Amino acid sequence: MPHNVQGPVTERDDRAELRADCANCSGLCCVALTLTRSADFAVDKEAGQPCRNLQEDFRCGIHTELRTRGFPGCTVYDCFGAGQKVSREIFDGRDWRGDRETARQMFQVFPVVRQLHELLWYLTETLSLAPAKPLHGEARRLLDETERLSRLPADASAELDVAAHRETVAELLYQVSARVRATAPRPRNGKKRDRRGADLIGARLRGADLRGADLRGAYLIAADLSGADLRLADLIGADFRDADVSGADLTDSLFLTQAQLNAARGDAATRLPSALRRPAHWDR
CATH class of the missing domain: 2.160.20.80 (E3 ubiquitin-protein ligase SopA)
Incomplete structure (x- = not known):
């Protein structure tokens, strides 16, 4: 479970695979990302450098004290389940500590898959919105394509033009938004x-x-x-x-x-x- 959330989701969870499962990740967000000393992070950290709070078992040594110890940014971050996919599926359980080249590839692939998983979150939601039903066919097509891209081998994933794909999905999401928001009551003040x-x-x-x-x-x-x-x-x-x-x-x-x-x-x-x-x- 990601930092800073509690309690189960009570309904059928169509986005279960898009929720962070830290127990099945090799601490990628604690290594692959750059941290800049600020109100959100107490230290500077280069991408590829393990956070000083990361333990040997890939768990955070100050998990329950992140906010009070100067790391509120960690409690906000969400990988949308990219961590476990990269760790367990794309790299088949290998972790970044075993080989320098594996580490380099994992740190390149992780942010790519994270962006794709965020798109999967939005596209899955789209399919639950009744006013957007005329767009569900295109949403399903893009969801399937995004899922396929998120499972590419490491070398292909690192070369993926995520920005172009995000733009395509964003255009659909705005059409969905317009249809759904049109069902809201009009403002009284006009x-x-x-x-x-x-x-x-x-x-x-x-x-x-x-x-x-x-x-x-x-x-x-x-x-x-x-x-x-x-x-x-x-x-x-x-x-x-x-x-x-x-x-x-x-x-x-x-x-x-x-x-x-x-x-x-x-x-x-x-x-x-x-x-x-x-x-x-x-x-x-």
């Missing part, structure tokens, strides 16, 4: 709800009716969204760091991820999509 990429850092949106809003890539850092209604809002790529979602309704929001929730502040009254878990730090 104002448009297109806030795509908007700077809403620290915005006071307490109790706001944001149903059907386009908040793709919006900067919601430290925004007050307590009690806000975000049903049917497109939240793909929105930055929720330190956003207050206490009591907010996120039940039918579009393309929300566990990483976004982990970055936010909420409480027991926050309503979540059934596919996501309430972050453990919300109860502290």
Whole structure:
């Protein structure tokens, strides 16, 4: 289970393979990625260099203290299950400590598969959205293609043009978003709800009716969204760091991820999509 989440998903989990399983990963996120000393990470670390907190069994030595020890960024990161696929499937259980060339390939492949798994998360959600049914055929095709790409051999995976594939998927996801958001009630004040990429850092949106809003890539850092209604809002790529979602309704929001929730502040009254878990730090 990834850092900072608790409790099971109660419904049939169509995205089980897209959830981090740290017990079946060789600690790739703790080695392959670059860390920059900041409010999120207490140290600088080059890509390919093991984190000082990584133990011999690939577990984190300060897992339960990450936030208090200066590593809140680790509790937010989500590999979408890429770690176990790279470790157990693509490299057949080998780990980066055994051979320098294997390590080099694993560190190249891991971020590629992570991006593809994020796309799989969104495409799987698309297939559950009734208003997007006319687009389900294309979504299924792209899902199958993305899954195929995520299982490429190491050499082919490292050469993959992920950006081009992301662009193709993004175009479909926006069409899906438009269809679903069109079913939301119209704003009473008649104002448009297109806030795509908007700077809403620290915005006071307490109790706001944001149903059907386009908040793709919006900067919601430290925004007050307590009690806000975000049903049917497109939240793909929105930055929720330190956003207050206490009591907010996120039940039918579009393309929300566990990483976004982990970055936010909420409480027991926050309503979540059934596919996501309430972050453990919300109860502290």
